[in-house]
Amino acid sequence: MPTVAERLLRQLQRAGPHDDDQLAHALGIRRQQINQAARTLEKRGIVKRTLGPDHKLINVLALGTEVDAELQPASPPVVELMSEDEVKEAMSTYLEHRGYSVDVRWGRDRGIDIVATGPEGRLVIEAKGAVSRPAQQQNYFLGALGELIQRMDTADARYGLALPDRPQYRGLVNRLPQHARDLMRLLVFFVKADGTVEEL
Numbered sequence: 103m104p105t106v107a108e109r110l111l112r113q114l115q116r117a118g119p120h121d122d123d124q125l126a127h128a129l130g131i132r133r134q135q136i137n138q139a140a141r142t143l144e145k146r147g148i149v150k151r152t153l154g155p156d157h158k159l160i161n162v163l164a165l166g167t168e169v170d171a172e173l174q175p176a177s178p179p180v181v182e183l184m185s186e187d188e189v190k191e192a193m194s195t196y197l198e199h200r201g202y203s204v205d206v207r208w209g210r211d212r213g214i215d216i217v218a219t220g221p222e223g224r225l226v227i228e229a230k231g232a233v234s235r236p237a238q239q240q241n242y243f244l245g246a247l248g249e250l251i252q253r254m255d256t257a258d259a260r261y262g263l264a265l266p267d268r269p270q271y272r273g274l275v276n277r278l279p280q281h282a283r284d285l286m287r288l289l290v291f292f293v294k295a296d297g298t299v300e301e302l
Contacts, residue, residue: 107143120160120161138296149162150162186229190206194216214228227263230242243274264299
């Protein structure tokens with residue numbers, strides 16, 4: 103039986119560029135599975151994921167890719183580091199499914215990473231991606247907290263962090279004193295490798 107990656111490649115070969123939602127609809131596969139397979143293929147240089155005009159990542163076969171040759175058995179999977187934009191994309195989908203209107207700053211765009219308005223009012227969220235070095239990940243986390251505090255300009259909003267679901271990020275969150283988290287009314291969202299989101 104063909105894998106998700108094989109079906110994804112065949113669809114791109116047959117019908118051209120697709121975003122993850124389009125692929126999920128065309129193949130009848132959950133979006134999270136599509137996202138995971140597409141990111142793996144991107145790491146292997148088989149698929150390129152570029153930001154489209156509607157700020158969705160578009161999957162395109164890399165130049166010179168011969169699908170039949172690429173469908174040979176792959177080498178063992180590599181550990182992937184989730185980018186900040188992938189965290190934002192997962193959060194945007196998560197919040198939209200919960201009835202929020204979501205505004206996202208992609209890439210290096212300045213401003214609040216994610217502002218969402220919906221059933222529970224206004225959410226202001228700072229997002230960070232994963233990095234390989236633990237010390238750098240700690241700096242990212244502390245930087246995200248500092249940036250979030252600078253955004254706390256009204257009592258009418260709730261404030262949160264969106265982070266890849268990695269053990270060190272969980273450890274850093276767990277070490278935050280509960281009193282400080284209560285004072286900040288801090289929300290924390292962990293984004294898993296398959297694109298699903300867990301809210302603490």
